[in-house]
Amino acid sequence: MASPSIPAALRHPHAHAAGLRLLRSSGDPCPPCTLPFRLCGVPLKKGHVYAGAVSATRSPGLGNAENLRESPSLSRSWGMNGQIGDDHDILIECRDVHKSFGNKKVLNGISFKIRHGEAVGIIGPSGTGKSTVLKVMAGLLAPDKGDVIICGRKRHGLVSDEDISGVRIGLVFQSAALFDSLTVRENVGFLLYENSSLPEERIATLVTETLAAVGLKGVEDRMPSELSGGMKKRVALARSIIYDDTKETIEPEVILYDEPTAGLDPIASTVVEDLIRSVHVTGKDALGKPGKIASYVVVTHQHSTIKRAVDRLLFLHEGKVVWEGMTQEFTTSTNPIVKQFASGSLDGPIRYF
Numbered sequence: 291m292a293s294p295s296i297p298a299a300l301r302h303p304h305a306h307a308a309g310l311r312l313l314r315s316s317g318d319p320c321p322p323c324t325l326p327f328r329l330c331g332v333p334l335k336k337g338h339v340y341a342g343a344v345s346a347t348r349s350p351g352l353g354n355a356e357n358l359r360e361s362p363s364l365s366r367s368w369g370m371n372g373q374i375g376d377d378h379d380i381l382i383e384c385r386d387v388h389k390s391f392g393n394k395k396v397l398n399g400i401s402f403k404i405r406h407g408e409a410v411g412i413i414g415p416s417g418t419g420k421s422t423v424l425k426v427m428a429g430l431l432a433p434d435k436g437d438v439i440i441c442g443r444k445r446h447g448l449v450s451d452e453d454i455s456g457v458r459i460g461l462v463f464q465s466a467a468l469f470d471s472l473t474v475r476e477n478v479g480f481l482l483y484e485n486s487s488l489p490e491e492r493i494a495t496l497v498t499e500t501l502a503a504v505g506l507k508g509v510e511d512r513m514p515s516e517l518s519g520g521m522k523k524r525v526a527l528a529r530s531i532i533y534d535d536t537k538e539t540i541e542p543e544v545i546l547y548d549e550p551t552a553g554l555d556p557i558a559s560t561v562v563e564d565l566i567r568s569v570h571v572t573g574k575d576a577l578g579k580p581g582k583i584a585s586y587v588v589v590t591h592q593h594s595t596i597k598r599a600v601d602r603l604l605f606l607h608e609g610k611v612v613w614e615g616m617t618q619e620f621t622t623s624t625n626p627i628v629k630q631f632a633s634g635s636l637d638g639p640i641r642y643f
């Protein structure tokens with residue numbers, strides 16, 4: 291397999307400062323925020339969560355304990371359907387999280403837990419804070435107030451090199467957020483090219499295998515502009531699930547998908563929904579291997595995605611979780627907000643104007 295060509299002369303200055311090999315132009319999206327590098331001003335560090343990839347974190351208890359401290363009140367909690375849940379299986383918890391942009395209050399005391407093995411959907415009216423909550427969970431935005439607790443430890447501020455959480459968190463952006471000036475191979479292998487010592491031939495093999503796992507073959511040398519919207523989403527998915535298979539400790543991984551089926555036709559949506567299921571630990575990928583994603587969270591407006599890709603739902607309204615339940619309970623809920631949303635009625639407590 292030919293190794294990818296990475297023209298060193300075209301390195302982006304920010305990327306160079308961050309030790310990155312692949313970014314080529316100031317128009318490339320900054321991994322943490324997806325703005326072009328020249329606009330964002332966010333210093334990028336290795337291990338930072340980036341579009342469709344994961345934060346490189348280490349096992350609990352290793353490294354700098356300043357960033358993450360034990361949450362003393364985490365001992366037992368109420369789990370799904372009112373059962374008492376052991377807190378040892380909580381991977382991510384948002385506790386009374388608030389976030390404003392200027393005067394606009396977006397998250398208004400949001401609380402929920404994501405447990406090991408869960409497939410959770412976040413739904414709710416437009417502008418209610420769904421994407422914001424994903425970014426807070428991923429550590430790309432810091433809450434103004436409240437706690438984000440990762441594997442029992444509070445995260446302070448943004449995710450960074452020093453973060454130690456014991457869980458890897460990947461965020462697949464709505465727009466797929468591929469680097470336009472990189473090939474598919476370079477996009478999918480981005481994290482490994484930058485953060486692993488794997489030889490390029492091995493990375494190329496992993497890229498090919500991972501692309502096959504999401505149902506794509508022979509596209510490694512294409513540029514993102516040569517792909518359809520559905521293919522871009524699958525490339526972004528591949529980028530989020532590729533990993534260094536020589537690492538001894540594989541932490542549980544949580545993938546956060548922001549509207550993965552938005553803009554896709556019904557059949558392409560089904561393909562992506564099934565892929566999301568298939569990379570979960572309980573499923574099998576397109577190569578028949580067991581999935582390796584411990585849990586995932588999907589923000590979506592699509593009924594098919596709600597029904598096909600997730601088991602439990604959190605309903606956000608005005609920056610709070612106003613209802614949660616299993617997917618099959620959604621259409622029969624008597625909650626007036628949920629009823630209005632499920633039926634698409636203009637009458638009810640949700641007002642757009």
Ligand SMILES: Nc1ncnc2c1ncn2[C@@H]1O[C@H](COP(=O)(O)OP(=O)(O)OP(=O)(O)O)[C@@H](O)[C@H]1O
Nearest residue numbers: 391392394396414415416417418419420421422423
């Ligand atoms: N970086 C930001 N700066 C300023 N305002 C922001 C920023 N990010 C989000 N907002 C605002 O916060 C509100 C919530 O945005 P968010 O994208 O989280 O909503 P959403 O529920 O995902 O919406 P949709 O379903 O339409 O995608 C919106 O009014 C949005 O304009």
